[in-house]
Amino acid sequence: MMDVGSWLRGLGLGQYEAAFRENAIDDTILPNLTAEDLKDLGVGIVGHRRKLLDAIAALRADASGQAQPPDAHQATDITAKGTAERRQVTVMFADLVGSTALSASMDPEDLREVISAYQKCVAETVRHFGGFVARYLGDGVLVYFGYPHAHEDDAERAVRAGLELITAVAGLKTCAPQQVRVGIATGLVVVGHLIPSGESEERGMVGETPNLAARLQSIAEPNMVVIAESTRRLLGSFFQLDDLGMKSLKGIGGPVRAWAVLRASSVEGRFEALHATDLTALVGREEETELLLRCWSKAKTGEGQVVLLTGEAGIGKSRLAVALVERLAGEQYTRLRYFCSPQHTNSALYPIIGQMEHASGLAHDDTPQARLDKLNAVLEQTSTSIEDAALFAQMLSLPNDGRYPLLDLTPQQRRQRTLEALTAQAAKLATQHPVLMIFEDAHWADPTSLELLNRTVDQIKTIPALLIVTFRPEFQAPWAENSRVTSVTLNRLGKGEVAALIARLVGNKELPADVMAEILERTDGIPLFVEEMTKAVLEAEGEVEARRIVAAIPSPAVRVPATCTHR
Ligand SMILES: Nc1ncnc2c1ncn2[C@@H]1O[C@H](COP(=O)(O)OP(=O)(O)OP(=O)(O)O)[C@@H](O)[C@H]1O
Ligand SMILES: [Mg+2]
Incomplete structure (x- = not known):
């Protein structure tokens, strides 16, 4: 016979043990409980009901010796x-x-x-x-x-x-x-x-x-x-x-x-896709922002700079890069943003291709012809040679409609020439206006893009450009020793900063002091968690549910946000 109390505790839902006992829910009744029954038992939180219903379904499957998925014909x-x-x-x-x-x-x-x-x-x-x-x-x-x-x-x-x-x-x-x-x-x-x-x-x-x-x-x-x-x-x-x-x-x-x-x-990158709709005003990070501004000033004088911006997931690397962009509003400069993707770690030049597609304004329903026209319009601004344009068109998998010479190159030669064309392109842009390059999530960069980064770090001392590279700690940046390179590690926010972040998210809504204290405690200074948790609590119906949501959050040591559930 199964003990319902320990089953509940095993699910991390021991708080309902008394209610189940008082309502005489034993192991014979348990497999037949419905969502309605759970409500009657006082399980008010949807997440808990879901968890219980899933676990009950598992019990039933166990009892019948049958496991779903639906229509499975193999027992x-x-x-x-x-x-x-x-x-x-x-x-x-x-x-x-x-x-x-x-x-x-x-x-x-x-x-x-x-x-x-x-x-x-x-x-x-x-x-x-x-x-x-x-x-x-x-x-x-x-x-x-x-x-x-x-x-x-x-x-x-x-x-x-x-x-x-x-x-x-x-x-x-x-x-x-x-x-x-x-x-x-x-x-x-x-x-x-x-x-x-x-x-x-x-x-x-x-x-x-x-x-x-x-x-x-x-x-x-x-x-x-x-x-x-x-x-x-x-x-x-x-x-x-x-x-x-x-x-x-x-x-x-x-x-x-x-x-x-x-x-x-056609969002530009991961940060835009996941956070851009309601960006919270920057909290803290004054020193880091000042440092970025100093590097930018230096870069503009022709002493190109590289900043390596590192820190764990959700700590605010991308947000800080955006903060710099916000501070540069009104300045004349060229911004190039590159986004690596966890799905394309082996796709050659993926972030570079994305940048060029975005800069050219390619749309999903463009004909190949229209795409080539748009690319050409952008490349003409830097008087790109026709050979380099051919290389870029091929990099973007655009068909050569006869406007480019046919280049007879081995794959190795093509790679080499494309990398050269890309660095030449950056140098040309920098003769027009200072260039800010933001290369995001280098831990997911493909090897060819990394080689391009190597070249850019070497090249940068001669051009007015700032290159910011963001990455998580698992990536070992090979450029840290270079004299043009500054490394910045983002640490977790302090209590006061987290409180300020929560206050900004809450706005003029009400949040009980103890709930706020709990969020502060449990999110441990990681802004992404603070945002997710505060938003979840604000969506809760009433104070009781808000408290339950906060209480249901595991300790920060094991917690990962819903968007990055690795367990
Ligand atoms: N200092 C801050 N002030 C206000 N909001 C912040 C701050 N830092 C981060 N945030 C917010 O927290 C969320 C996560 O930050 P961000 O995406 O910049 O982290 P990240 O370090 O780039 O993470 P990843 O490694 O996943 O790219 C974003 O919604 C961002 O706007
Ligand atoms: Mg980021």
Whole structure:
């Protein structure tokens, strides 16, 4: 017999033990509790109810010896109970459109070929974005992002994979063009090692999220990615979305909001996508700001400077760089911003390409011709040679429509020449106005971009330019010894600064003193956590819920923000 009290404590929800006992909830009743019952039991916090419902679903799956995902036709057991854990996972469900019709009209041999080409395509796309194919269900595929390997951008990865999958499947060389539907949802799920009857180990997941992803897939139009609100919340402004409104879905309690993903948006970088909508006024960092301004002044006189800005995730590196830009408002200078991406650590010159696309104002619906015209317009401002323009066009994967000479180069020569063209470009820009280069998140830089950075650090002493490189502590910058290089490590904010940050976020709303004290204590001087937590508390309905939210936050040592759940 199971002890309900210790089960609750195991979930970190021991505060409900008395309520469960007083209402005679024992292990026979527990598996049948509904969300309504939990409300009656005084579980007012949605997050706690969700957690309990997921864990109850796991109990049920355990008891029946069956594990979801939905429609699983292989019987599997969560046999190794000890290895089951709760995780935030983004689940993607993809299905081939019209496969029933296909199976009726097609020769079984051909059909098998279509399905197998499709499955291979899904597997490759998903692997490319760091996802995990958990199961094939006929022509449906269940994919996890965030398990077994978590990334801080799993939701974004899932959506990018979904969009890419549509293109990849459309390009399959099958007898007729194929289409897919994709559904994506994020949530806390119980995952465990499932030992199936077959030889290979699979991992299964219990909770509403896989089912929600499957249902969202079913309401998608062909070649559409539909996402849940839980996923949308993690995406910032990375994508352009279409609100599909509230939907009632089979097997999902209550109507849920659904969104269609139209395309990736053209935000300049991660910081803009995730934080730009409501930037909090800068708190503290006076010394660091002054230092950046001093380096800028020096750089402008022709003594180029490099500042290495380092510190843990969410400490405020990007915010400080933005603070410098704010201080330079009104000055005449050229700003070049480069953003590395955790999904493109091996994609040659990824941040440089992004910068050039952005500077040229390339739009998603531009024809290749229009893209070339726009690129040329930008390059003409620096009288770029036609050979260099050809190299840049190729770097941006733009087709040569005959306007450029055909360069007969080996890949190695091309790389070399492109790097030279890029440094020459920076030097030319610097003859017009001083240049501020902000190179963000060097810990995710690809090797070619790092080589370009090396060259730029060498080159900078001769041009009026300031290069700021931001990175997390896991990256070892090889330039620290250079005399033009200043290293700045951002430390956690002091108590007074955190209090000021909270006060700015709260504005003229009310926040009880003890809740404020608790946020101060638990976020330990990391501005990202302070922001997330204060916002969550401000969204709470009433003081009681606000207190519960704060109390539910684990200690800072183990905590990571919702946007970077690594556990
Ligand atoms: N000194 C500050 N004053 C006000 N807000 C701040 C400050 N520092 C950081 N923030 C806010 O905290 C959040 C996280 O900061 P930021 O994104 O700059 O961190 P980061 O060090 O660049 O993290 P990452 O390594 O993930 O890029 C942002 O919303 C930012 O606006
Ligand atoms: Mg940053």
